[in-house]
Amino acid sequence: MSAHEMRTYGNWRKPTSPGIGRLGLAGTLALFGGTILAIVVMFVSWIGAMAVGVLVGFSLVPLLMRDRHGRNGLQWATARVSWQRGKMRGEHLYRSGPLGRIDLGTCKLPGLSATSRLCEAQDAYGRPFALLTVPATNHHTVVLTCNADGASLVDDEQIDTWVAYWGQWLAGLGLEPGLVSASVTVEAAPDTGERLRQEVYGNIRPNAPDLARRVLADVVESYPRGSASLSTYIALTYSGAPRGSDVRRTSEKPLPFREFGVRFRWSGMKWVVVREG
Template identity: 55%
Template sequence: MRKAGRGPVVAASSSEPQGPRTYGNWRKPSTAGLMGLGTLGTALLLGGLIFVVFMVMAAGMLAGMVGGAIVGMMLLAVLVKDKHDRNLLSRMTVRIAWWNTRSSKAHLYRSGPLGRTPWGTFQLPGLAAASRLSEHTDSYGRPFALLYVPATGHYTVVIGTEPDGAALVDPEQIDVWVAGWGHWLANLGDEPGIEAASVTVETAPDTGTRLRREVISSIDPEAPEFARAVLEEAVDNYPMGSSIVKAYVAVTFSATSRTGGKRRKPDEMGTELAARIPNLTQQLSATGAGAAHPLTAQELCETIRIAYDPASAVLIDEAHAAGETPELTWPDVGPTAHQTMWDCYIHDGALSMTWSMTSAPRGNVQANILSRLLAPHADIARKRVTLLYRPLDAARAASIVEADLRAAEFRQTSSHKPTARDVMATRAARATAAEEASGAGLVNFGLVVTATVTDPELKAEARAAIDNLSATARLRLRLVHGSQDSAFAGALPLGLVLPKHLKIPAELKEQL
């Protein structure tokens, strides 16, 4: 999906009461074409018709009919789509890829000294297998982790935040935060070397270790026995049903300073980002993200380890409560074993399911549209909602919005009776072009949701919970099939740019 905007502009005060502010005007990328096809699909249609004509001229009517049937089947495979706008050809490709994965046993993973990896470590699987982690210091003297993915040539910095939340906050303040977030995203397009950004909001059950440590350290030895008993009972019972919410912002940079340039090494990239990270964290404070700080290598290792092995969260919290730091290195944060299924992902005693967004909310929405989706849920042990952003620079944004406008106008004028959707799409494309011309930034965005349960028997409940939560957010989510392990990694705060890992470029799919 694409969105242009700089955040809402706060109007001058007026004596008339104003309604709640709404947001919208996001568009799905598309190209001009006939019969609902894109540019490439239309080219295949015209090429197929020319092929049929030559077949009739060269081999007769019967051969032309056979050629026409073949071309018609190919076009049907592209035209027949489901509710998630996926055509038959795409679904067939996924099925074939999944069959190939199972045949080669690539859906199974075993690590550690007794695993299949010859080096005997608990290396991350899949897309993050070749990633490397280093630690540097920014200009404020804060250590920060720098993750390098050689396959795509990307460096990622993960920023930990403490969101203030919207409870007991005036609507005007929320509008200011949303405007600040819009400005932050728009400014990413002007940052040199920016490839992508992601926001991960994770909810998990509270182990109670931090509460116990805080209470025990504050108890007065001479306090009455009754008061001590009340505090101890509160410490024992409070963690039951309580949850913690964590938020991370991952910013991904390109290893090359220009197209065709030489890839920079981690030391060179760390020196450059050391002066840029303080500005990124300061700007986040104006978006309601609270105190923002870059994660250290130890903090990032703990975050990823807990994601793959939820049971380790208790051990890590207990170690911190005892004043100890768990010795974790990047080659040791992966799962001991995993098995990728068609519709789920089994890893280290837990089962996860990941959904991807196929359609943004139609019409306008308010700022709290995702509040229920982000909130903890009783049927889900750990829930991770990740918003994926790919900012576009000003030069590309201008050409893209103009191409979208021409495509929308072509679809509307290609029919004597255009549909209401075509008319609304043209209006939205014109509004986007006008916003971009006035200085707004253009951002491609998506959303991934991961639900993790520790009991496989709760799989159906977790799936039903996500279906209900997506309806409240007016999102259309599709359960990822055949690549649950990759989708799980994409939802982690690793800064993985998923379109860069596709064998078939996403731009080519849009052309169909």
């Protein structure tokens, strides 16, 4: 038996801004602009050129500083000033509803989702689902619920296959027309064991041996201890901008919305999904 070599997954590249070192694009442009300005001033006065160079150098120091989130000093200072201004105005507090501070007493979502709207649609099997629309950007988001398998009691070869399939799916998102973003959310919570209890007791036969009943009862009582319940959600956001000869697509107009091999059609007061092909 040959020992299985532990597979490591990598080739991840952190997105970086083009430019010289830590300056980034904006800092590099400022450096070139300051250099050109210093050269122009040098024809008039050496002292003025040196003063311009010192000012440009000091102005670029915040752009060289980076925190653990990758933000430079200018971005960090801007965020802090914006936070303090919003805090002084009370904008950091959110209270919706009839007694809230929202106009007309509505229960809107906070932040960037305040202008979003929720539309109801139906899939090819007639099951309703939600379509989240942001009119300001004309973006439409669909959330898919997934059941991710755990890695417990699974061979390493199977895990490598799952990772390869996941990478293939991510690569396919780059070819999906109209897709502007995709996000994966994994929620972990302590498992109460209720689902396992229903699954086991719902499948026990009346004539099952006593030993099997005792073993399953022990599993139901001991297995959920320390275990977690995982829920996986994938949010896919599409743009309603026109492509080619198509017109601009919105959630109010009866326009086809072709994604994932299906067509969304507005019928009456609801969306209807029709299979293509």
